[in-house]
Amino acid sequence: MDFIASPYFPVLLAFLVNAAMMTVVSGMALVLGPKKPTKTKLEPYECGIPSKDSARTRIAAKYYLTAILFILFDIETVFLYLWAISFDKLGWFGVTEAGLFVATLLVGYVYIIKRDALRWE
Amino acid sequence: MTETNMPIIVQTIATVLKIFVLLGIALQVAPIMTWIERRQMAVTQRRLGPNRVGILPKLFNNWGFFGLGQPLADAVKLLFKEDFFPEGVHKTFYFLAPVIISTTAMMCTMGIPFGHSVVVFGQYIDLRPVSLDVGFLFLFAMSALGVYGVALAGWASNSKYPLLGGLRSSAQMISYEISMGLALIPPVLIFGTFDLQKIIALQAQGFWGIFYAPVSFLIFTVTMFAETNRLPFDLAEGESELVAGFLTEYGGMRWSQFFLGEYTMMFTLSALSTCLFLGGYELPFVTHEMLLSFVQKLTTLDVAFAQWIVVLINLGVLILKSAFFLLLFAQVRFTLPRFRYDQLMRLGWKVLLPIALANVVVTAIVLGFIRF
Numbered sequence: 084m085d086f087i088a089s090p091y092f093p094v095l096l097a098f099l100v101n102a103a104m105m106t107v108v109s110g111m112a113l114v115l116g117p118k119k120p121t122k123t124k125l126e127p128y129e130c131g132i133p134s135k136d137s138a139r140t141r142i143a144a145k146y147y148l149t150a151i152l153f154i155l156f157d158i159e160t161v162f163l164y165l166w167a168i169s170f171d172k173l174g175w176f177g178v179t180e181a182g183l184f185v186a187t188l189l190v191g192y193v194y195i196i197k198r199d200a201l202r203w204e
Numbered sequence: 205m206t207e208t209n210m211p212i213i214v215q216t217i218a219t220v221l222k223i224f225v226l227l228g229i230a231l232q233v234a235p236i237m238t239w240i241e242r243r244q245m246a247v248t249q250r251r252l253g254p255n256r257v258g259i260l261p262k263l264f265n266n267w268g269f270f271g272l273g274q275p276l277a278d279a280v281k282l283l284f285k286e287d288f289f290p291e292g293v294h295k296t297f298y299f300l301a302p303v304i305i306s307t308t309a310m311m312c313t314m315g316i317p318f319g320h321s322v323v324v325f326g327q328y329i330d331l332r333p334v335s336l337d338v339g340f341l342f343l344f345a346m347s348a349l350g351v352y353g354v355a356l357a358g359w360a361s362n363s364k365y366p367l368l369g370g371l372r373s374s375a376q377m378i379s380y381e382i383s384m385g386l387a388l389i390p391p392v393l394i395f396g397t398f399d400l401q402k403i404i405a406l407q408a409q410g411f412w413g414i415f416y417a418p419v420s421f422l423i424f425t426v427t428m429f430a431e432t433n434r435l436p437f438d439l440a441e442g443e444s445e446l447v448a449g450f451l452t453e454y455g456g457m458r459w460s461q462f463f464l465g466e467y468t469m470m471f472t473l474s475a476l477s478t479c480l481f482l483g484g485y486e487l488p489f490v491t492h493e494m495l496l497s498f499v500q501k502l503t504t505l506d507v508a509f510a511q512w513i514v515v516l517i518n519l520g521v522l523i524l525k526s527a528f529f530l531l532l533f534a535q536v537r538f539t540l541p542r543f544r545y546d547q548l549m550r551l552g553w554k555v556l557l558p559i560a561l562a563n564v565v566v567t568a569i570v571l572g573f574i575r576f
Contacts, residue, residue, distance in 0.1 A: 112457030127363035
């Protein structure tokens with residue numbers, strides 16, 4: 084009974100209800116629809132040109148870089164949330180510390196802009 | 205079934221009911237919004253829009269109800285369309301991607317409070333299915349998971365356009381998530397809690413959050429459009445360059461599940477914005493106690509029943525306030541042209557991010573002078 088009383092139990096319950104409902108809707112269409120596959124229908128759509136090679140090829144490293152930068156700044160946001168929730172307790176000390184933290188990250192931010200990591204043209 | 209188990213049983217039953225209430229609302233948003241959007245588009249662009257399909261047309265002498273039957277007809281059509289796996293797709297991920305997107309969007313909705321807490325069998329019941337001490341951070345966690353659906357849809361399709369669309373879209377979503385997260389720090393500083401119920405109560409005592417943190421509200425509204433892949437940020441499905449982005453290989457019910465996820469996400473973010481900046485489910489200038497006593501006087505019911513009428517009023521207010529954002533979403537779609545991808549990334553990283561950071565620092569310093 085302990086885990087039912089936990090505040091995280093509704094999360095599990097909601098997940099089960101939602102996931103089941105969405106899977107059933109998706110599966111229903113699979114059962115109800117007609118099945119008339121033809122060769123051209125099953126081809127990947129690439130504007131009518133016969134498709135060459137697999138689409139899962141090497142892709143620009145740019146996206147990887149964006150993901151890495153996202154992790155950096157997202158963790159910064161998480162740390163700032165912790166400070167924000169205890170803002171009243173920490174007082175001016177907290178404001179100074181958070182300011183130093185943001186300033187340190189700003190140095191990194193200026194660096195990635197100087198290195199053109201955010202240029203997409 | 206001992207006496208001590210009663211509270212847990214009541215709470216669990218209440219949780220299931222709350223889940224279905226919010227699920228019901230969320231599932232209605234997509235069909236109604238598709239109709240509203242097409243009608244609004246028709247008005248804006250001087251076209252007709254859906255105006256033929258009625259509800260029970262025989263019964264009402266063929267009066268079309270302004271085409272309100274259109275979403276129903278669409279749903280039936282989508283359900284009975286051919287559902288096939290194109291050549292070379294990764295079947296598991298191809299099937300899972302739309303399910304992930306719609307499920308995470310629905311999970312997000314589960315954190316929205318839709319009414320003041322009610323008393324049933326002597327127990328307080330908080331009117332939102334998921335009430336954690338991390339509050340609205342739960343919504344962020346769930347909405348961030350939606351990126352997996354987009355990336356998987358692109359990769360699983362085995363076609364070049366979906367792959368590019370999926371990559372672009374996921375890069376866009378994670379880029380704007382930072383600004384979105386930073387934009388909500390000032391409200392936390394001001395209200396001192398993550399709990400949406402407490403934030404709404406504090407706004408009912410003072411002013412709406414939009415007056416305390418207007419810059420946060422603006423940044424959040426902009427990032428809302430990017431997070432849900434709506435115009436002017438719908439680069440993922442830029443028809444002129446990517447056919448339909450990660451949706452290219454999808455059709456029928458699976459395709460519509462992506463849109464179910466998108467519209468649910470729109471509603472959830474609108475409701476979150478309402479709770480943080482526009483006073484949530486509370487009427488302006490009317491406190492919960494005033495409303496309750498007014499309803500009691502009007503209907504001569506006791507508190508046990510009157511509180512449910514108040515819940516209905518709260519629900520209506522929440523939906524009306526969210527509808528403001530939903531109509532804004534729709535109107536912006538017909539008004540603004542699409543951004544170019546480098547413009548989009550520049551706006552996210554070089555404009556919104558510094559503004560959001562500066563907003564946090566300035567709010568902290570001003571609050572420091574007021575409070576310490």
